[in-house]
Amino acid sequence: MSDHPLGSVSRPDLVLSAIPGPVVLAAVLGVALGVPLPIALALGSLPAGVVMGYALFWEPPVGGLRSSDENRENREPRDRA
Numbered sequence: 001m002s003d004h005p006l007g008s009v010s011r012p013d014l015v016l017s018a019i020p021g022p023v024v025l026a027a028v029l030g031v032a033l034g035v036p037l038p039i040a041l042a043l044g045s046l047p048a049g050v051v052m053g054y055a056l057f058w059e060p061p062v063g064g065l066r067s068s069d070e071n072r073e074n075r076e077p078r079d080r081a
Helices: 011-018 020-033 037-058 069-074
Strands: none
Touching (some): 011 020, 020 037
16 A cells, blocks of 8 residues: 555546536536536636646646645756757
8 A cells, every 4th residue: 555645646647537427417417407618618727727727727736836845855957058
């Protein structure tokens, strides 16, 4: 058993798997409730966009201002020749 709190799945993998969920849910609910599909997909893309923004800007998988301390420690120093 892994000591990692998420098991063998990394945080970026979880975030990537969460992006299509709201869009698929909106499409299914749109068809089931009779909402026009373009409107349902537009509404479903809003939370998917928030998840994508989180993944890109708040908790980027590598580097960035809010990266974990572990990523900072494992980075190789750049040669400034």
